[in-house]
Amino acid sequence: MVLVDDWGWSNVGYHRAVATKEVQTPNFDKLCAEGIELDHHYVHNVCSPTRSSLLSGRLPIHVNVNNGDATMHNAKDPIGGFQGIPRNMTVIAEKMKQGGYATHQVGKWDAGMATRDHIPLGRGFNTSFGYFHHDNDYYTTKVGSCKGVKGGINDLWMTEQPAYHQNGTGYEEYLFEQHVLQVLQNHDPSIPLFLYYAPHIAHTPLQVPQSYAEKFSFIDDKTRQIYHAMVNYLDDVIGNVTNAFKQKGMWNNTLMVVSADNGGPEYAGGGANNYPLKGGKTSNWQGGVRVNAFVSGGFVPESMRGKKLNGSIAVCDWYATFCHFAGVDPSDAKAAAAKLPPIDSMNMWPYVSGQVTTSPRQDVPIGGRDMVQGLVSGDYKILIGKVGTAGWTGPQFPNTTDGHPTGGIDITEDCGTGCLFNIKEDPEERNNLAASMGDMLKQMQQKLAKYQETFYNPERGNKDPAACDAAIHRYEGFWGPWVD
Template sequence: MPTISVGGVVEPVTPNIDSLVSEGLELDRFYAHKICSPSRTSIQTGRSPIYANVQNVKPEVVNEDDKVGGWQGAPLGMTTVAEVLKDQNYSTHFVGKWDVGMATESHTPYSRGYETFFGYFHHSNDYWGQTEGKCHLKKVKDLWVHNETFSGPAVHLANGKHCKEKNQNPKGETCVYEEELLLGGVKDVIRGHESNNDDPFFLFYSSHLTHMPLQVPEEYYNKFSHIENDYRRRMRAMSNFFDWEVGQIVESLKEANLYDDTLIVLHADNGGEIMTTFCGGNNYPLRGGKFSNFEGGIRVNAAVGGGWLPEERRGDKEERLVTTDDWLMTYASLAGVDTTKLTDEGAVALGLRDFTGINQWGMISGQEEGVVREEVIIGDTTSIEFNGDGKTLVGGIIQPPYKLILGAENKLHRVSQDVTTPQNYPDGSDRVPEAIMKKCDRTAKHGCLFNIFEDPTESHSLSEELPDIFNTMLQRIDELQEEVYSPERGKKDDRACEAAMDTYYGYWGPFVHDE
């Protein structure tokens, strides 16, 4: 439970989330990709990132030679979770961070099964200015609305030009924190279903928090004045704001008499960002963080709650493996789909991988064993840049209780962030975690084989002590490497800026259109 200490009195930072977890099911071994877009692609498509997307490129890229995968995010032709649920007569809604493609209308949430969309397309944007990146030296906004009556940039929700982190109450101007806008969108969806409780709906709320930039309303920032380090203070304040949002959503469901029939799934898309102190993240006691394949980068907080969770599972902690690609099959099962027969024929016809996720509802509900996940595939890339393009790699596997990490050959087999940050990190130290590397190659001497159940901090490699297991897992990585999906995503296309500035009033939006 995250806590803060004020004058010796321990206070929770996330009381609403803590309550949801204590009254729900904690998924203690939930794994995501080490960066945003691949995790989100995996959730939407029900595929492991190595079969869909391991790159965190921006949505303005295009490779004209590849009409399926020559873009950011989910390859065209892959059926999404929203499309599966929509076929089962669910209404589908997306609020928040998309990060799964924007280049064409076909990449947008409203073309991939979501009937309504209120959010932004990129990795992040400014919480006050709603801006991300520039075109011709001018900042571009990123906030979009799609519903029955309107589809386009959210110009009507723009803040005043003086609204910013250091000026949250400019005289005579509108200045609303972006997360408050998104929360309003979530509440609108819930209220829209209040009058018809028999109408099933799927709401995917992808909060901006607690992503960079570290920005938060002054009211929340001031709550944590006892914390000296500004970055840690901001991260705590942002976490506290997100917790308030979770409480608001739960209360809205209850007020609409929907809570008892709702399953709430809460999890992160990667570990906290610890690369430099100004990121404010901390994954204590795990090693590493976002952008690293150590546990701190890929083993993330996750829980299932809500009134639909069977009573016998409430308050439990589950140690069995769950991954991002499991949600599509799990949600499909809840919607009445026979997941043993569910296949993505259209994607397979294009040469893409079929669904790889496992229906985890039997395990989550405790009503039956179901299929047990025996392996987690860890994705990686040859890209040197954090958000660049590169070749798809298998960066390791987990076969309980063992985990094997393999660094990219073009990076001298080095895995970044070989460090466990202190409990109060960032704490004013000048360490740079991404510069602390560990060599993880194919030799027993420098192999990185860990028993993560007995050694969760990955402090002691067993590659020399268990050579047979080490070599068997290496062979499995080689087998998986033969199957990866590795398109060239392309380069930034000038049409993205042309559309933003000439068509969308200074907002990002789809920019490649059928001729």
């Protein structure tokens, strides 16, 4: 499983009708062409909720819609109050381990770190190498601040403890690539493998080795230049990882699932582009929640290779799909005992493999910060309330159509009780049908209201100063779990 951070819809070659040297993603393009493009793959509009959804098998509205600080803690609710995934929800790695898989995590976590139950090791991963927060410096690995500490706190973790002596040794994505390659080199091919690689690229801070920046020196906008260089860097990493699977003799029996965690950021300083979709990261327009996604690898049936599937798939659906491969029950008895929401995941393999022609998922509720703000149901989509990033870019961001040529899209549209779109006929969400299709609007409002009744958003707590105490005194300048 590869979950790419802040990857814009138009920042991959296979979504470009006309080739441009700004977008250089030959490995992603080849993998998609040899696999199956998932044209309506939905996620949350920001990082942590999507990761929580993927790992827990729940729609974001049933696990986490909070993208706050990883050091948040609610002492009154040790079951479900921490940032990220409640500790009494079963994460996919635990299920895969039950099925006999070796389990490894590399890269961004962003799904909770308050206790050792919340980090990858406590969630069923045999090994991990990555960071806990949204973003750290690609070279120093520092992020966040604690009183009395200059320059920030290191955020780099190796399975059971801080990754001492790894911080500051190179470009972080290179370190992650090398670790993925090491996992593959050390793996016994007779044992099934579940590898979750969540690159830092292309999240801020926008940093890339100089040789890659120079490849894109023809781009006059610095933000866009570095962003495109970072995506190209990751494309090379994916090519190297794919080759390692092939050299190990594992590719023919591998299913590689690739998805972005949200739409690309089109606000000032973001550098991404979701053209021709409306909006981007942090918004619930299609550009924020409908993302680049495909499956590839030798396990893809030959009859399905090169196809594009138009049915809805939610990122949480990979949970039940992976459980199907592992031969384990996807239901979550631990969560049921703790009276937490059950999984929403649907096994997508019959659809993806061509055994059936329609997706089992018809509804994708879309979470806002404090409510269910939208719903995709069949061909239609409803949004309510105020929705930001309400504009479109041109083929080259930041030449936007909303009068902000260098500052990104900062328009907010008030949908009130409902903006309605036929997203199959109008994927760019330009024609609001609310006034002309009153019956459909009412039907969608009623469906959305039903999901609203199930909205799960416990009190997550506040930033806990004890996290800094642990970082300084227990972990010698590194972030790590601080609640016993």
